[in-house]
Amino acid sequence: METNHLFPVFFKLEQLQVLVVGGGNVGCEKVNAILQNCPAARVTVVATWFLPEMDTITAGYPNVTLVQKAFSCGDIFGKDLVIAATSDKELNTCIWEKAKASKVLINVADTPALCDFYLGSVVQKGNLKIAISTNGKSPTIAKRLKEVLADAIPDSLENVLQHLNAIRDRLKGDFADKVKKLNELTSVLVDKK
Ligand SMILES: C[C@@]1(CC(=O)O)C2=NC(=C\c3[nH]c(c(CCC(=O)O)c3CC(=O)O)Cc3[nH]c(c(CC(=O)O)c3CCC(=O)O)/C=C3\N/C(=C\2)[C@@H](CCC(=O)O)[C@]3(C)CC(=O)O)/[C@H]1CCC(=O)O
Numbered sequence: 001m002e003t004n005h006l007f008p009v010f011f012k013l014e015q016l017q018v019l020v021v022g023g024g025n026v027g028c029e030k031v032n033a034i035l036q037n038c039p040a041a042r043v044t045v046v047a048t049w050f051l052p053e054m055d056t057i058t059a060g061y062p063n064v065t066l067v068q069k070a071f072s073c074g075d076i077f078g079k080d081l082v083i084a085a086t087s088d089k090e091l092n093t094c095i096w097e098k099a100k101a102s103k104v105l106i107n108v109a110d111t112p113a114l115c116d117f118y119l120g121s122v123v124q125k126g127n128l129k130i131a132i133s134t135n136g137k138s139p140t141i142a143k144r145l146k147e148v149l150a151d152a153i154p155d156s157l158e159n160v161l162q163h164l165n166a167i168r169d170r171l172k173g174d175f176a177d178k179v180k181k182l183n184e185l186t187s188v189l190v191d192k193k
């Protein structure tokens with residue numbers, strides 16, 4: 001069976017600088033995905049034109065800056081992550097070249113082969129977050145699985161997380177004892193009996 005070799009991580013985007021190039025459908029989707037996950041994300045969006053939806057998506061997010069202009073190399077300066085989401089494949093490849101030259105991680109929305117990272121489909125329940133990837137095979141299946149998992153996971157899980165966190169903070173003893181105790185307390189989740 002083929003396997004998925006992507007390594008998942010969870011970025012703290014309020015500590016990073018993100019550049020999105022493109023303010024059309026895909027630019028809007030990516031900016032929305034970022035802000036739904038990380039409202040304090042620092043994002044600059046550069047595009048020659050913006051869908052009106054972009055204003056709606058970004059209203060009330062003081063760390064988002066919309067810049068209406070053509071992309072230029074200098075836009076990458078000081079950025080940690082770039083998402084190239086223009087409808088111009090040649091331009092997207094050019095943005096990729098500039099990002100690589102500056103050692104900045106880049107996602108090129110129309111070319112998976114040029115992506116250093118993919119965005120995942122995300123289930124959120126309070127402090128719980130599950131990111132799903134199909135290895136780029138079918139984002140629609142990722143979206144559907146998100147819906148299935150969101151339905152299957154009860155909202156009350158947040159209470160359980162909060163309780164476990166309180167217990168975790170209270171537990172005394174050495175590290176191995178703590179781990180043992182926390183595993184005992186949560187074994188009900190995996191007990192088949
Ligand atoms: C999960 C999600 C996250 C997000 O975007 O936030 C996401 N795509 C979503 C939706 C979606 N995207 C597309 C459709 C239409 C159906 C279809 O074409 O299949 C739908 C479905 C819909 O919108 O209903 C079109 C599409 N997507 C890519 C290409 C290029 C290509 O494959 O060549 C094309 C063709 C463009 C064209 O033909 O013009 C590429 C990528 N899309 C990814 C992520 C990465 C792989 C994730 C993985 O490993 O599964 C990857 C590789 C790169 C990236 O974008 O990071 C988000 C679900 C949000 C949610 O959960 O609601």
Ligand SMILES: NC(=O)c1ccc[n+]([C@@H]2O[C@H](COP(=O)([O-])OP(=O)(O)OC[C@H]3O[C@@H](n4cnc5c(N)ncnc54)[C@H](O)[C@@H]3O)[C@@H](O)[C@H]2O)c1
Binds near residue numbers: 023024026048085108
């Ligand atoms: N990865 C994904 O999830 C996904 C999903 C669907 C489509 N796509 C691909 O994403 C690409 C973008 O699609 P779209 O529907 O958003 O296109 P669109 O036409 O709606 O938007 C294009 C954007 O690019 C900007 N742009 C064009 N030239 C520019 C320049 N020189 N400088 C700055 N900005 C410039 C425009 O101003 C506009 O905001 C397409 O190639 C499409 O195949 C990717």
